[in-house]
Structure formats: structure tokens, C-alpha cells
Amino acid sequence: METQKSKELFIEASKYIPGGVNSPVRAFKSVGGDPIFMDHAHGTYLFDADGNRYIDYIASWGPMIMGHAYEPVIEAVREAASRSTSFGAPTDMEIKLAKLIVDAIPNIERIRMVNSGTEATMSAVRLARGYTKRDKFIKFAGNYHGHGDSFLIKGGSGMVTLGHPSSPGVTKGTAKDTLLAEYNDLESVKEVVAANKNEIAAIIIEPIPGNMGCILPEPGFLEGLRQICNEEGALLIFDEVMTGFRLGFGGAQEVTGVQADLVTYGKVIGAGLPVGAYGGRADIMEYVAPNGPVYQAGTLSGNPIAMTAGYTLLKHLRDHPAVYDKLAKTCEAIENGLHPLLKESGLDYQINRIGSMISLHFSAEKIRDFESAKSGDNAHFKAFFHGMLKRGVYLPPSAYESWFLNAALNDNDIKQTLQAAKETLAEMTA
Ligand code: HOZ
Numbered sequence: 001m002e003t004q005k006s007k008e009l010f011i012e013a014s015k016y017i018p019g020g021v022n023s024p025v026r027a028f029k030s031v032g033g034d035p036i037f038m039d040h041a042h043g044t045y046l047f048d049a050d051g052n053r054y055i056d057y058i059a060s061w062g063p064m065i066m067g068h069a070y071e072p073v074i075e076a077v078r079e080a081a082s083r084s085t086s087f088g089a090p091t092d093m094e095i096k097l098a099k100l101i102v103d104a105i106p107n108i109e110r111i112r113m114v115n116s117g118t119e120a121t122m123s124a125v126r127l128a129r130g131y132t133k134r135d136k137f138i139k140f141a142g143n144y145h146g147h148g149d150s151f152l153i154k155g156g157s158g159m160v161t162l163g164h165p166s167s168p169g170v171t172k173g174t175a176k177d178t179l180l181a182e183y184n185d186l187e188s189v190k191e192v193v194a195a196n197k198n199e200i201a202a203i204i205i206e207p208i209p210g211n212m213g214c215i216l217p218e219p220g221f222l223e224g225l226r227q228i229c230n231e232e233g234a235l236l237i238f239d240e241v242m243t244g245f246r247l248g249f250g251g252a253q254e255v256t257g258v259q260a261d262l263v264t265y266g267k268v269i270g271a272g273l274p275v276g277a278y279g280g281r282a283d284i285m286e287y288v289a290p291n292g293p294v295y296q297a298g299t300l301s302g303n304p305i306a307m308t309a310g311y312t313l314l315k316h317l318r319d320h321p322a323v324y325d326k327l328a329k330t331c332e333a334i335e336n337g338l339h340p341l342l343k344e345s346g347l348d349y350q351i352n353r354i355g356s357m358i359s360l361h362f363s364a365e366k367i368r369d370f371e372s373a374k375s376g377d378n379a380h381f382k383a384f385f386h387g388m389l390k391r392g393v394y395l396p397p398s399a400y401e402s403w404f405l406n407a408a409l410n411d412n413d414i415k416q417t418l419q420a421a422k423e424t425l426a427e428m429t430a
Pocket of ligand 1: 401
């Protein structure tokens, strides 16, 4: 596969943009090689600057649930853009999207739109601190909540991919209020809580993490967190930037049956445009400015084009719940197809899957937390990634990321993906 134009673009980009990319995982650092520069995409296919076609398993890290350039969204965006790209004043589309979410998600009575998942998690923790009048919060090793200072401690996603799970630039003062616990380990949470009695404002968690690969909560874990928060007067924050409106319309809350006090959303609610949001019970959310004392603002928050795109996509998903069954079946077919190929290869491996999220770790260990996620053999992942890429299958360029499926994937795409996996594994074990 010829990727000369991508190579040239990467050299050019590196002259002006740190590392040549605007988000580190895209630089292919953990898998090696040069990033592929995209030109356009349609349905399930990405087309790069050299004209190569790839079956997409990233879906822009979640939001392209219906596939790329989904016509109803594109049409609505065109129409919205013709009326202006930003007002810095309220519009009715903000109400429509907020109402759609509030009506659908039982424990969200108010929702505030922001511009990214990072803003959403930062704002939710600030709100939890203001509301509870406490400073500390608990996060889980390997969970990634965007790049707000207080989250950049033992983070997943690009941080662990690049081997810097905690970032320089975060002051000791900030870091001391971030308490760490282990995912799927309630005892580790209880210990932290016991050592910080009446000081914890919130527990923030990716209920179904997608930033150390895809990991599933073990029975009782999320329920236990809910109970601890109830007992301690701390707020439970579910970071559903990846899982919201993807695992089902009600996201991880619907799938697990556990409800949070605050929920954060990201790119999905903007159909891939820069949007985030945080929402929850009215009494907590009314603590946000202008009604309450916790400040948070933004000119582009509730941007009319982003709201229109998000409303169009979410309305479609709400009215067509069968999409979620289709996605889950496609994902299951991929897992079922991969097992015999991986078994035959003789390589140690683990597959975790839920709904339309799936990940593959080359490890003999069950992947259930940050430590086990790190047990994966990166040399194998790297070879697998590049073998798939050159055969036209675009996977996340890191084992610490979940794959995200889109509803445009058809049987032929699955067949091609499995054929690519077969050839790649044969090459890896030859
Ligand atoms: N941190 C993102 C996935 N967990 C990757 C973002 C990107 O490179 O677009």
C-alpha cells in the first residue's frame, strides 16, 4: 500500500504542529511508523491522502455510530451553517438537544453543554467539589478523563501509550487532591475512603473503560461504588464520553443498571463535532453559574452547528433502537471470527467486548484493570496493527484503546477484516 502523501504531510505537519499531530495517540508512537493522513470518509470507509481505503474501527473514537458523513447529519449541518456558525447567544437547538437527553436519561434533570469531554469532566469535578464543599476526589488507574490537570495521574489512553501515565506540569498541590484506586477492586476504594473520611467530593470513573482497551466491570463493583458514595456523601460521576449513547441509548448506566449523580458526555452528542456535556440531578446542577456559585462558561458552548449535528444523530438513535442490536451482533461476529484465528496462531490473547466496543490484548492474563492491561505484548500488537493497516483495516494505533464499530459495517467488511486478521496472524507466526 502506497502512503507517500501521508509521509510527506507528516513531515510538513511536524514543522508547525508539535509531533505533527493535534492529539498524541494519532502519532502512532506505540506502534511505530508514520500516521496516515485522512482525506475523507463515507459510511464505514476512511480514504487517506494517497487514495487508500480502510475499514474504520475507530469511528472518530466513538461518535460515528451511523458511519461517516451520515446524510441526515450532513444535511442538517449544511442548513445550520447557512444561518451562522456561532452566535454567542442562546438558540432553540440547545433546548432541543438538552430536552432529548433529559427526557431519555432518568437521572439527568439538567444538562450543561461544553466543547469537549475534557471540559465536561473538569467541570463535573469542580461542581462536585463546590456542591459537597470538599476538595479530594477518587479516580481509577488507567481511566482517562481528558487532559484536565487533576486527571493526569496514572491515566490511560495516550498517556500510557506514550509511557508517561502521569504528566509533568501538574503541580504537587493539584495532584495531592487526586486519590487513586484500582478498577474492579472495591477494597482499594474502601481503603482510600477510610484514610480520607469526610474529605471526598466525588468518585469519577469510566464505568466501562475504553482507555486501557475495553474493560468490563465485575459484578458488584459499580454497585459497590454507588453504595460507598451514598454512605460517604460523595458524588458518583460516570464519565460516559465513550459509552454514552453508544452502548445503548442510555449508555453504561442503562447497561449496568447503576445510576450516577453526575454524568459526562463527549463527542457522541455532537455527532463528531466538538461537544461535551455534564448533567445530573437538578439540585446539583443548579449549583452551576449563573444560578449557582460554581463558575463555568464558554462562547462556543452550545454551538448551533454542533447542537444541530448532535440532535440529528441522537434523535435517530432514540427512534431506531434496533441500531444497537445490529452493532452488538456485528461486534459479536467479529469476536467469534477472531477466536479461531487467534487460537490457531498459538499466541496468548484476550478479547473483551461489550455492545459495539471490543479490544484485543496479546496477553495470557485476563484483562480486568490497569495492571493486567499492561501485561499485553506490545510487539505483537504492533505487528498486528500494521498487518491489518496494510490490508486496509484501520484499528486504534494502541492496545490501550477500544475499537469502536459503526452501523455501516456490512458482512463483506467483516469478512475482509477477518481475512486480514488471518493473513496478519500467519505473517506474525511464520
Ligand atoms: N485520547 C483519545 C482516545 N482515547 C484519542 C483522541 C484522538 O487522537 O483523536
